[in-house]
Amino acid sequence: xxxxxxxxxxxxxxxxxxxxxxxxxxxxxxxxxxxxxxxxxxxxxxxxxxxxxxxxxxxxxxxxxxxxxxxxxxxxxxxxxxxxxxxxxxxxxxxxxxxxxxxxxxxxxxxxxxxxxxxxxxxxxxxxxxxxxxxxxxxxxxxxxxxxxxxxxxxxxxxxxxx
Amino acid sequence: xxxxxxxxxxxxxxxxxxxxxxxxxxxxxxxxxxxxxxxxx
Numbered sequence: 001x002x003x004x005x006x007x008x009x010x011x012x013x014x015x016x017x018x019x020x021x022x023x024x025x026x027x028x029x030x031x032x033x034x035x036x037x038x039x040x041x042x043x044x045x046x047x048x049x050x051x052x053x054x055x056x057x058x059x060x061x062x063x064x065x066x067x068x069x070x071x072x073x074x075x076x077x078x079x080x081x082x083x084x085x086x087x088x089x090x091x092x093x094x095x096x097x098x099x100x101x102x103x104x105x106x107x108x109x110x111x112x113x114x115x116x117x118x119x120x121x122x123x124x125x126x127x128x129x130x131x132x133x134x135x136x137x138x139x140x141x142x143x144x145x146x147x148x149x150x151x152x153x154x155x156x157x158x159x160x161x162x163x
Numbered sequence: 164x165x166x167x168x169x170x171x172x173x174x175x176x177x178x179x180x181x182x183x184x185x186x187x188x189x190x191x192x193x194x195x196x197x198x199x200x201x202x203x204x
Contacts, residue, residue, distance in 0.1 A: 038166065039166055040168045
């Protein structure tokens with residue numbers, strides 16, 4: 001018997017730790033966006049190289065924290081826009097209609113705090129050194145900022161991953 | 164009134180829309196290990 005954790009089908013469960021990253025390199029990348037006031041803002045980034053996501057965080061620009069509405073929130077998900085996984089027909093979706101398949105949502109309704117205007121606002125969305133999520137080439141990472149305020153919000157979101 | 168849904172794809176601003184995003188949440192429909200197997204295929 002080996003010491004590899006396996007699921008019910010016998011497939012190994014990959015959970016990279018600081019001691020074992022499966023030969024991949026830990027990386028991080030930031031994206032800078034402006035959320036338009038009063039709108040649902042989706043920031044989609046296409047995955048061009050397969051990666052394992054293990055966490056993320058974001059900052060609200062210090063000049064904009066005073067404009068954050070109490071009902072503003074952030075979400076993060078992995079979506080299929082181009083039927084990369086071939087599951088659209090199974091779920092009655094049609095790419096030509098602009099349908100989108102949401103595969104997984106890691107961050108749900110994470111309300112944005114006003115924070116300190118001198119320092120901005122920082123949120124550690126999730127720490128994932130105990131596990132990762134495989135994201136295949138062609139899928140999209142979707143960071144969402146749902147604004148209920150009157151002013152635009154500048155923010156930076158950073159992704160942690162293995163590649 | 165519905166919110167405008169704004170999509171910025173790979174840094175490029177798409178046409179704003181009020182169309183409801185058609186999505187299916189698989190969180191509770193496909194086991195995560197099962198989904199990983201699909202992704203690996």
